[in-house]
Amino acid sequence: MNNNIVILGMQWGDEGKGKIVDLLTSHVNYVVRYQGGHNAGHTLVVNGKKTILHLIPSGILHPDIIGIIGNGVVVSIPNLIKEISILKNINVSLENRLIISSACSLVLDYHIKLDLVREKFLGSNSIGTTGRGIGPAYEDKISRRSLRIGDLLYDQELFIFNLKNNVDYYNHLISFYDKSIYIDFDLIKIEMISYKDYIIDLVKDTTQILYESNNKKQKIIFEGAQGTFLDIDHGTYPYVTSSNTTSASACIGSGFGIKNIDYILGVSKLYSTRVGNGPFVTEIFDEISDILCSKGNEFGSTTGRKRRIGWLDLVMLRKAIIINSLSGLCFTKLDVLDGLKYIKICIFYEKISDGTRLSVIPTGYINYNNIRPIYKILPGWNEDTSGIKLFSSLPSNAKSYLNYIKKLLNISIDIISTGPDRDHVIILNELFSS
Ligand code: IMP
Numbered sequence: 001m002n003n004n005i006v007i008l009g010m011q012w013g014d015e016g017k018g019k020i021v022d023l024l025t026s027h028v029n030y031v032v033r034y035q036g037g038h039n040a041g042h043t044l045v046v047n048g049k050k051t052i053l054h055l056i057p058s059g060i061l062h063p064d065i066i067g068i069i070g071n072g073v074v075v076s077i078p079n080l081i082k083e084i085s086i087l088k089n090i091n092v093s094l095e096n097r098l099i100i101s102s103a104c105s106l107v108l109d110y111h112i113k114l115d116l117v118r119e120k121f122l123g124s125n126s127i128g129t130t131g132r133g134i135g136p137a138y139e140d141k142i143s144r145r146s147l148r149i150g151d152l153l154y155d156q157e158l159f160i161f162n163l164k165n166n167v168d169y170y171n172h173l174i175s176f177y178d179k180s181i182y183i184d185f186d187l188i189k190i191e192m193i194s195y196k197d198y199i200i201d202l203v204k205d206t207t208q209i210l211y212e213s214n215n216k217k218q219k220i221i222f223e224g225a226q227g228t229f230l231d232i233d234h235g236t237y238p239y240v241t242s243s244n245t246t247s248a249s250a251c252i253g254s255g256f257g258i259k260n261i262d263y264i265l266g267v268s269k270l271y272s273t274r275v276g277n278g279p280f281v282t283e284i285f286d287e288i289s290d291i292l293c294s295k296g297n298e299f300g301s302t303t304g305r306k307r308r309i310g311w312l313d314l315v316m317l318r319k320a321i322i323i324n325s326l327s328g329l330c331f332t333k334l335d336v337l338d339g340l341k342y343i344k345i346c347i348f349y350e351k352i353s354d355g356t357r358l359s360v361i362p363t364g365y366i367n368y369n370n371i372r373p374i375y376k377i378l379p380g381w382n383e384d385t386s387g388i389k390l391f392s393s394l395p396s397n398a399k400s401y402l403n404y405i406k407k408l409l410n411i412s413i414d415i416i417s418t419g420p421d422r423d424h425v426i427i428l429n430e431l432f433s434s
Contacts, residue, residue, distance in 0.1 A: 001432050002262040002422060006250045007330075008224025010268035012236075013245075014275070014307065015301070016332035016417055017267045018042025021058040021223045023415075023422055027432035028219035030066050030210065031059030034253030035243040036225030037107055037137065039073040039130040041301030045420040051090065052301045056083050057223050061092060068206050071103035072243065072253020074137040075149060077195040079107075100199065101206040101254075102150030108192070110170035110183045111136035117177035127239055128276030129300050138242035140166070152192060153200055163189060172263045192248040207255030214260050219432060222250035222261075228320040234363065239278025247324040263327045265414060265430055266320060270331050273307040275300045279368040282310035282346045296336040311344040311375065314408055321411055328429060330415035331405075334398065335387075335424075340380035343401060346373040348406060378404060386419045391426050 005024070009015040025031055038054035045051075046061055053060070055075065059066035063263040069075065084094055111133030129135060140146040145166060151159040167185040174181050210220065224245060229235045231245040243249065251258045258292050271292055274280050290310040292298065298307040319327070337343055349358040349371045357374070381395035390395055394402075406413050413427035 002219075004214065004220045004256070004261050005263045005265055005431060006222040006224065006247050006261055007265045007267060008245065008247055008324065009227030009248075010127055010266040010317055010324075011227045012224075012229050012274035012276075013040075013227040014273055014298075015227060015267040015269050017224060017283045018044050018058040019332070019417060019420065019422065020265070020330050020415060021221055021265055022046070022061060023425060024221060024431060025059030025062045025065055028059070028065060028221050029213060030068055031057035031069050031219045031258040032068040032206075032210065032220060032222045032250075032254050032256075033057050033073050034070040035072040035226065035245060035249045036224055036241065037132060037134050038076050039132045039134045039302060043420075044422075046422050048421065049090075051086070053083060054302060055080050056087070056098065059205040059221060060087065060094070061098065063093075064420055065097070067094075067098045067219070068210070068254070069100040069104060070206055070254035071101040071122075072249060073101075073104050074107050074134060074141070074243075075100065075104045076107040076132070077192075077199060080219075081195070081198060089317065097211065098202055098203045098407055099204050099206055100149060101205050102148065102153065102281060104149045105141045105146035105310065107133045107137040108116050108147070109188060110167065110174070111135075111140070113183065114170060114174055114177075117181065121177045124129070125343055126277060127154065128278070130276075130300075132302070133171075135242045135265055149199070149203055153203060156193070156196075157260055159192075160189060163192065163305060165274065186211055202302055202325065210254060210256050214256070220256070222254065222256070224250070224288070226345060228324060229316060234319075234323050236278045239276060247326075264324055265328055265431065266324055266326045267330045268320075269296075269312075269333045270318060271296075271312055272310040273298050274310075275303070275305050275307050279366070280308055280310055281315070281349060281368065281371055282313045282344075283308055284310050291340070292336055294331055310400070311346055312405070313346045313373070314405070315346060315349050315358060315361050315373075317403040317409060319428070321409065322360070326411060329409070329432075330417065331402070331413060332417040334394075334402075334416055335418050337341070337384050337386045337398075339382060343373040343378050343380050344376065345405065347376050348374040349367075350374050354412070363370035376404070387421070387424045388418045388425055389423070391416070394426075
């Protein structure tokens with residue numbers, strides 16, 4: 001029996017994790033965010049109504065669960081307050097249902113300003129960040145310069161002292177990129193201190209809470225943000241985010257014991273998308289990319305940017321299965337493929353220079369100019385799969401397509417999503433016994 005499950009993205013984010021977390025939340029007591037910040041965008045559609053969450057765990061729409069923001073998350077308090085009020089406006093009460101670690105590093109205005117001016121300065125070499133200050137906030141954490149939630153709440157004198165040092169540092173740094181930008185220490189100090197009363201009741205020892213709940217055999221979902229190939233170590237560096245997005249991060253970013261994780265579920269679309277810059281071997285620019293973009297509504301939920309589109313890439317998925325120690329897969333957006341004459345799946349990469357084939361993307365340096373995708377082409381289907389709940393009801397070409405992928409990846413396919421709504425889903429393997 002599974003008590004504790006990690007759910008995370010297998011690609012470059014936007015795989016539809018939010019919906020799957022929301023779906024499985026009815027079985028659990030806690031949903032935990034453990035990395036990233038408000039760069040994430042988790043779109044949930046319940047009864048046809050759309051809600052986008054960036055920081056608050058996706059399961060929060062279920063009235064009985066407690067959402068936890070673990071120590072690995074970088075927190076923008078104004079953004080958190082905004083999200084809390086969006087939820088209040090749709091009658092989702094958070095009373096005693098949202099807990100934040102005092103060890104979270106804060107995202108401040110100067111992080112956002114630096115992120116934006118640096119991207120502008122880099123021009124065509126930019127990362128294509130979400131502009132939310134995430135990179136600079138994690139830089140501060142690693143440089144041991146972060147202001148953390150606990151500092152703001154429990155040692156205001158030290159907080160103000162460190163804030164002054166950081167404002168001086170950022171004014172110096174930002175002036176390298178743009179001399180017209182100036183961070184006003186007094187303004188930022190007043191703003192930050194005004195947040196104190198707002199969040200003080202939300203802050204508790206999240207690690208201890210998770211430890212005790214596990215001892216009581218309560219159930220926990222750890223909700224990943226972004227995706228495997230945006231991981232700072234294992235992703236397509238430097239075109240990555242600034243946190244570890246792979247499964248091990250669930251423990252580091254929450255303080256939960258590694259031996260207590262029972263199941264790791266990877267979520268992947270049945271095609272690929274990426275926002276921001278960086279390598280994308282199976283990217284396509286033809287009319288199929290336009291079809292998938294509009295049918296799949298492939299626009300970033302945080303920035304509204306049009307996502308780049310490509311075919312499913314098994315060379316990447318094989319690697320994602322390895323580095324995440326994956327237990328099973330959830331495939332999303334099957335219905336978006338309806339009506340295509342054919343569907344391509346990248347089964348190998350081939351080195352253009354010598355014809356060598358790679359079945360798993362290597363760790364470290366890759367000369368993407370020397371790589372081309374080798375595809376298996378399978379027939380599509382004309383039938384409408386949206387909302388289908390049984391595998392046996394799928395068109396036979398869709399079944400063959402999914403069975404082919406399963407055979408090549410040699411891993412359980414647990415869930416197939418057939419539409420945006422919570423119940424548009426085929427469950428092949430119940431991950432929680434009720
Ligand atoms: P940052 O996380 O804002 O620094 O952006 C770094 C890279 O990660 C950029 O390519 C972003 O587009 C990408 N990214 C960050 N968060 C998400 C997400 O939630 N979904 C998809 N891409 C993301």
